[in-house]
Amino acid sequence: xxxxxxxxxxxxxxxxxxxxxxxxxxxxxxxxxxxxxxxxxxxxxxxxxxxxxxxxxxxxxxxxxxx
Amino acid sequence: xxxxxxxxxxxxxxxxxxxxxxxxxxxxxxxxxxxxxxxxxxxxxxxxxxxxxxxxxxxxxxxxxxxxxxxxxxxxxxxxxxxxxxxxxxxxxxxxxxxxxxxxxxxxxxxxxxxxxxxxxxxxxxxxxxxxxxxxxxxxxxxxxxxxxxxxxxxxxxxxxxxxxxxxxxxxxxxxxxxxxxxxxxxxxxxxxxxxxxxxxxxxxxxxxxxxxxxxxxxxxxxxxxxxxxxxxxxxxxxxxxxxxxxxxxxxxxxxx
Numbered sequence: 001x002x003x004x005x006x007x008x009x010x011x012x013x014x015x016x017x018x019x020x021x022x023x024x025x026x027x028x029x030x031x032x033x034x035x036x037x038x039x040x041x042x043x044x045x046x047x048x049x050x051x052x053x054x055x056x057x058x059x060x061x062x063x064x065x066x067x
Numbered sequence: 068x069x070x071x072x073x074x075x076x077x078x079x080x081x082x083x084x085x086x087x088x089x090x091x092x093x094x095x096x097x098x099x100x101x102x103x104x105x106x107x108x109x110x111x112x113x114x115x116x117x118x119x120x121x122x123x124x125x126x127x128x129x130x131x132x133x134x135x136x137x138x139x140x141x142x143x144x145x146x147x148x149x150x151x152x153x154x155x156x157x158x159x160x161x162x163x164x165x166x167x168x169x170x171x172x173x174x175x176x177x178x179x180x181x182x183x184x185x186x187x188x189x190x191x192x193x194x195x196x197x198x199x200x201x202x203x204x205x206x207x208x209x210x211x212x213x214x215x216x217x218x219x220x221x222x223x224x225x226x227x228x229x230x231x232x233x234x235x236x237x238x239x240x241x242x243x244x245x246x247x248x249x250x251x252x253x254x255x256x257x258x259x260x261x262x263x264x265x266x267x268x269x270x271x272x273x274x275x276x277x278x279x280x281x282x283x284x285x286x287x288x289x290x291x292x293x294x295x296x297x298x299x300x301x302x303x304x305x306x307x308x309x310x311x312x313x314x315x316x317x318x319x320x321x322x323x324x
Contacts, residue, residue: 007115027121034113034160036152041159059115061156063126065097066112066142067087067227067276 005057013052020047022058033062071304073271075249076197076218078136078165081107083266084296085138085251087276091285094129100279101130103289108136110167110274112143113153113160132161138199140167145180147187154196166191167221169201177227177254181208185215192216201253204238210245220246221253221274224265228277230257233264243269259288259295266299267307 001012006022013022019042023030035042036059042050052058073080086106091097101109109130117123130137139157141150150170157163168187172180179202191198192215199219200212209220222242225231232255233239243250249271256262256275265273273296282288 007118009118026116026118028116029125031161032125032127033116034156036156041155043159060118061113061160062116063111063137063139063157063160064114065088065091065094065126066114066140067089067110067274 002052002054002056004052004055007059017052018048019050019052019058022052023047023060026060028060028062033060035060073249075199076165078197080136080272082293082296083272083300084262084293085110085272085274086279086289086292087274088126088130089142089276090280094124094126096285097126097280098129100285100289101135103286103293104279105293106135108138110138110140110142110276112140113157136165137161137163138165138167139163141169143171144169145171145183147183147190150183150187151190154191155194158196164195165197165199165218167199167201179203179223181205185211188212188215188217199251204235204242206238206241206245209242209250213246213248217248219249219251219271221251223254224252224261225255227254229255230278231255232257232261233268236264236268239265239270240268256292259291262292262295263299263302266296267303269303272296 002015004011004013038057073083082105084104084106085108086101086104087110088097141153144150144153154166170180170183170187172178181203188198188200197218199221200217201221202208204222212220225234251272251274252265252270253274256278262273275292279285279288
């Protein structure tokens with residue numbers, strides 16, 4: 001298992017999970033989110049290749065209502 | 068009369084009323100209000116996904132970004148760094164380059180921090196964003212933003228969500244006169260007449276959120292704002308009469324019995 005921080009929450013996830021797999025795990029749609037890995041914004045084309053490591057900090061954001 | 072075109076950068080916007088999508092009861096009501104307002108551009112915020120609730124509704128399922136122009140904002144950001152991070156994420160989400168920059172300076176008044184705003188505008192323009200900038204109603208700052216490459220200037224009418232209406236007509240009219248890019252009055256509109264006054268001053272558009280979302284009947288208020296903005300624009304274009312000191316009869320005196 002890998003210990004990560006996802007949207008401020010400490011979680012344990014399966015080792016070597018890709019970003020793409022993480023997106024699917026949380027039933028999110030790739031075109032409706034943006035992802036930051038350890039402070040760096042990930043381009044969508046790397047989601048399939050990028051593997052999540054121990055102690056990674058991930059932020060997944062989306063659009064919500066706002067003025 | 069020649070058909071008017073309202074454009075920000077290269078983006079044509081059909082409605083001069085832009086609406087915010089915050090503070091509604093739910094996304095269904097948001098979508099209904101947007102439809103009633105006739106707006107084709109809406110502001111949206113960038114926030115963390117709630118990973119604990121996989122079934123939570125998503126704004127995009129109610130407002131299709133292929134049909135409505137999304138204008139990502141930086142609401143809630145108090146530093147240039149946070150604002151830049153937010154808009155870079157928005158761009159990555161789906162290529163949004165036309166954005167609304169808003170860097171707040173104070174939690175109570177929600178007045179913008181213009182030092183951080185100017186700094187952010189410069190960086191964003193350099194990175195290829197087209198930036199619509201929420202700002203104070205200072206004509207000098209507004210001009211400076213335009214010089215830095217802002218695509219639209221968005222001075223406040225009064226504090227965000229206050230519903231106080233237009234507090235400084237003079238400053239707004241100076242900003243409108245000085246700016247070559249569109250001027251959109253943002254924040255503080257409370258009711259339809261406020262929107263009309265803003266448009267009568269010669270603004271290119273108005274951005275409204277709270278006054279619609281928090282009205283007793285948001286859908287009816289959305290319609291009202293749509294008409295108010297159209298009325299104000301047409302009144303501005305039609306050219307109002309001169310204000311006279313004394314009365315001037317509407318019926319001719321000739322032929323009086």
